[in-house]
Amino acid sequence: ERVFQDIQRFLDAGVRLVKFVDRTYNLKPERYISIWKYILSHHNKKTMFHFEIEAEFLTDEALLFLKTVPPGVMQFEIGVQSTNKKTLCAVGRSQNVETLFENIAQIPRTIHSHLDLIAGLPFEDLKSFGKSFDLTMELKPDALQLGFLKILHGTEMEQYAKKNGWTWMEQPPYETLSTPYLPYKDILHLKDVETLVDAYWNSGAFSKTIAYIGRMAGFWNFFSGMAEYARRTGVFSAPRREQFWFEFLAHILSGADGETAAILTNRAGKMRPDIAKELLRFDFISAGKKGGFPPWYTHIYSKDAHRSALEQNGGIRNARLDFAYSDLDTFTVNPMAETPEETRGSFRILFLYRGRNPEAKNRQILAEEKYE
Known part of the structure; x- marks a missing residue:
C-alpha cells in the first residue's frame, strides 16, 4: 500500500520518469505484478516507469500481463552480461541463457527494452564477446549498453582479479583495463565499438539500415570492422557535425576505396551496399524535413x-x-x-x-x- 501511495503521487505530479532501484525487481510475483497492475490501471499517459529485471525469472503470468501494456508505460533494463556459460559460471550468474533469451523475445515491443553486456569478465576474449554481441543483437533491443567490468573494493571479484592478472583503475569508476583474455588494445577497441553502437543503434536514427546490414553481414562484423577503420582514419577524434555519422556510413557504402569497401563486402556474404544505401536514404529523410540534401544523397x-x-x-x-x-x-x-x-x-x-x-x-x- 505504501508503494501504491508513492506511485500515485508521481502520477498526480506528472513526473516523466520513475526508476525502481531494485537491482532485481521481479523476484516475488505476487508483489511485482501487483505493482505493475496498479501502474497500468492508474496511468496518466505521461509517466514512464523503469525496472531492472532478470528476464529469466519472468513467470507465465507476468509475460501474459506484459502483452496488455501499451507504449509509454514501462521500460526494462535487462542484464545479459555474457552468453559464454563458462564466464557466467565464474561470476556466479545463471547459465540458463536459453530461457533468458526465450523470455526476452516474448516481451512485447510496446515495452522499451535495454540490454546490457559486460566486457572484461573471466574467460571472455574478443571472439567470445563478439558471439555474445551477435546473439544479443538478434533480439533487436531498443538499446544495447556495452559496460566495462568494475573491480570494486571488498568484493569477491577483487580477490579473483588480484589472483588472476586483471588490471583496473585505482580511482572511480574502477573500470577494468586489461584481463588475461582481453589486452588493453582490445578494451580500447570495445570502447570504439561502444561509440558506434550508440551512434548507429541506440540513437534509433539508422534502424532500417543497421537492421539490414546486421542481418546480412552480422552485427559484430559490421561494428567491429567499422571501429577498426574509424580508429585508423581518426574518425573518433574528428568534429562531429549533425550529419556526421550518416556521411561516414555513406562513404563506407560507396566503396570509395578498396579498404572501406572491404569492411562490408569481404565479411558480408549477401550484404549489398546498394540496398543498404537506399535504406540509409530512407532513415535520413525519415528523421525530419531537410532544408537541403548532402552530396551523398540522391533525392x-x-x-x-x-x-x-x-x-x-x-x-x-x-x-x-x-x-x-x-x-x-x-x-x-x-x-x-x-x-x-x-x-x-x-x-x-x-x-x-x-x-x-x-x-x-x-x-x-x-x-x-x-x-x-
Whole structure:
C-alpha cells in the first residue's frame, strides 16, 4: 500500500520518469505484478516507469500481463552480461541463457527494452564477446549498453582479479583495463565499438539500415570492422557535425576505396551496399524535413507526385504548410518491408512530419509501388 501511495503521487505530479532501484525487481510475483497492475490501471499517459529485471525469472503470468501494456508505460533494463556459460559460471550468474533469451523475445515491443553486456569478465576474449554481441543483437533491443567490468573494493571479484592478472583503475569508476583474455588494445577497441553502437543503434536514427546490414553481414562484423577503420582514419577524434555519422556510413557504402569497401563486402556474404544505401536514404529523410540534401544523397522527387500523394492521404488543407511538413522520395526497394531486399522495383514514399503537432510522430506512407 505504501508503494501504491508513492506511485500515485508521481502520477498526480506528472513526473516523466520513475526508476525502481531494485537491482532485481521481479523476484516475488505476487508483489511485482501487483505493482505493475496498479501502474497500468492508474496511468496518466505521461509517466514512464523503469525496472531492472532478470528476464529469466519472468513467470507465465507476468509475460501474459506484459502483452496488455501499451507504449509509454514501462521500460526494462535487462542484464545479459555474457552468453559464454563458462564466464557466467565464474561470476556466479545463471547459465540458463536459453530461457533468458526465450523470455526476452516474448516481451512485447510496446515495452522499451535495454540490454546490457559486460566486457572484461573471466574467460571472455574478443571472439567470445563478439558471439555474445551477435546473439544479443538478434533480439533487436531498443538499446544495447556495452559496460566495462568494475573491480570494486571488498568484493569477491577483487580477490579473483588480484589472483588472476586483471588490471583496473585505482580511482572511480574502477573500470577494468586489461584481463588475461582481453589486452588493453582490445578494451580500447570495445570502447570504439561502444561509440558506434550508440551512434548507429541506440540513437534509433539508422534502424532500417543497421537492421539490414546486421542481418546480412552480422552485427559484430559490421561494428567491429567499422571501429577498426574509424580508429585508423581518426574518425573518433574528428568534429562531429549533425550529419556526421550518416556521411561516414555513406562513404563506407560507396566503396570509395578498396579498404572501406572491404569492411562490408569481404565479411558480408549477401550484404549489398546498394540496398543498404537506399535504406540509409530512407532513415535520413525519415528523421525530419531537410532544408537541403548532402552530396551523398540522391533525392528522386516530383512536386506533382508529392501533391498527388498528399491528396490521396487526407487531402490538402493548406498547401504551404502541407508541403512544408512533408516530403516525397522514390526507392529501388521498399524500405518499410521487413525484408526490403526481397522487394526490388520502384517505391514512392510520402513522409509526413510532426510539424505543428509536437506530440505526433513522423510517419511514412507507401504512395506508389511498381515491382520489377
